[in-house]
Amino acid sequence: MTEYEYTMTDLAFWNEKIEKLTDEIGLNCYEQHFEICSYEDMLCYEAYTGMPSHYHHWSFGKAYERQKTFYQYNLTGLPYEMVINSDPCIAYLMRDNTLLLQILTMAHVYGHNDFFRNNRLFKQNTRAELTIELFKAHANRVRDYIQNPGIGPEKVERILDGAHALKFQITRTKPEKPRNRAELEEDRDAAIPERFKNDLLGFLAERGRLSEWERDLIHIVRDEALYFIPQIETKIMNEGWASYWHYQILKNLELPQGLYLEFIQRHNLVIRPHQGRVNPYFVGFKVFEYLDKTGGREKIMAIRAEERDQSFLRRYLTRELCEEMHLFSYDVEDEYIVVTEVSDEEGWKTVRDQLVNSVGMSGMPVIKPMAVEKGTLVLEHDFDGRELELQYAQQTLKYIVDLWGGKVVLHTKINGKDKRLICTENKEIADLK
Known part of the structure; x- marks a missing residue:
């Protein structure tokens, strides 16, 4: 054999x-x-x-x-x-x-x-005993919408495209829903409810100008993203x-x-x-x-x-381990990779911290809903020193317009200066300082 x-x-x-x-x-x-x-x-x-x-x-x-x-x-x-x-x-x-x-x-x-x-991330965010049935139910609902003569594949794809573009612009733990009448009223009256301050996709699903089947599609994508976040993290x-x-x-x-x-x-x-x-x-x-x-x-x-x-890395990645694994940090200058730190007595913490800041969801920009002004959704990039890739950001704004149903403004920083990106209902992009 x-x-x-x-x-x-x-x-x-x-x-x-x-x-x-x-x-x-x-x-x-x-x-x-x-x-x-x-x-x-x-x-x-x-x-x-x-x-x-x-x-x-x-x-x-x-x-x-x-x-x-x-x-x-x-x-x-x-x-x-x-x-x-x-x-x-x-x-x-x-x-x-x-x-x-x-x-x-x-x-x-x-x-x-x-x-x-x-x-604990898996225990808090997922129910393993329901996983297979959850994904099967999602597949069946999407299939039903596609086969519905009043909806069809093109409309379904349009919503799924938008939801996929934003699938990780969500809370990274399952949010608590309002528990009593006072909280329900406060949640309903707020332009941006507290539970959506870090959950752009969830906010769009609830407050966007959408039909029920469109909201359902967004919730499907969001629920599956929540399932995968512990694996990413x-x-x-x-x-x-x-x-x-x-x-x-x-x-x-x-x-x-x-x-x-x-x-x-x-x-x-x-x-x-x-x-x-x-x-x-x-x-x-x-x-x-x-x-x-x-x-x-x-x-x-x-x-x-x-x-x-x-x-895990911040607490347990020691200098000895950094040296043993020959870890180093680098930057790109004029298309060349330049080593900026090595794992020695002075540099190993910088190497560790750069690795810590690149793992899990930390590599993804965070976009937060901040306000609704006369029907315009105002967003803010939670700037951490890393700039948005503008071409990608502009295309993503168009998807947000699809799900919001109106004009969208995004505040960010480019070259150290405040910048506004505007996307109209007709998906025309304007960059304003």
Whole structure:
């Protein structure tokens, strides 16, 4: 039997051994289900965010064609696995993987499974037991709107395009709704209710000049964005945690020698540093490895439960780790990459802080609804020193006009000076100082 020849019985055998080790280690997982799929299926799952059922939109098809082209020309590889934050937890294994790669992937999945179930961001923002049914219900509602003769695909696409452009301009935790009559009246009378001060898409869904089906489409996109925010906010932790545990599990799995050698090779490929960009598997693995050695198992279990990438790196990425991983900060000047700091005694904190400020949702600009003035929606860019890309901002304003149903003004800063971008109801753009 070659490395590619294995049966479902073989996979079940190794999965049972892995499950036993996860219990002994103390990982606390949802029930785990695996599905075997072809590389074409994996491309589809990747494009449609892994969900067995998802609504149709051209952006998903575009992502599929892009990934397929990259894969065919060897410009990128496919993920070894794809795992969903659901209960039971669903993961896909690509049929063309070797036996060892399937074993490593299954162990990696149990690490993700434990992280999904125990990290506070996932516990606060998602209900894993409802995930599959939620996405299926969304798909059915969008399909019904498309097939409705009074609505149709073009109108649905117009609203989805706008909602997709703004899908992460939302609160990063589930907002509390008004709880009593006084709060309801205050919420109703306010031009910008308190719960929408950091939730532009939610505000547009409630206060935009929209029909009920249009509001529903925006809520669908918003609800799915809320589901994915914990994954965005914990990418380094989540991948580092899964990598650390697949490494510990396979070391203790009593693999045959040939499989063990492939395991070491595959593991080193997963956690190798990447040139010119941060490999979340590498950074997360190194930090958790260090914390397990210095703080012990109980400490790392608590850290995986409480932190997100920003707090995790700020608290636990030490000078020694920065030096060991050869981390540095850089800037782009005249199309050249210029190293600005290295991880030495004086520079490592700058390197750490630049990394902290680039992870999770921190890389996305924050646009807040500030006022409604004679039917015009006034927005403000929460300026943090990083300027908006003006061409992208102008196009996004046009989508906001679609959802608001009127004129929109955005306040920001360019070259240190205050700037206003105006988009009229006819989607004409004006830049005013």
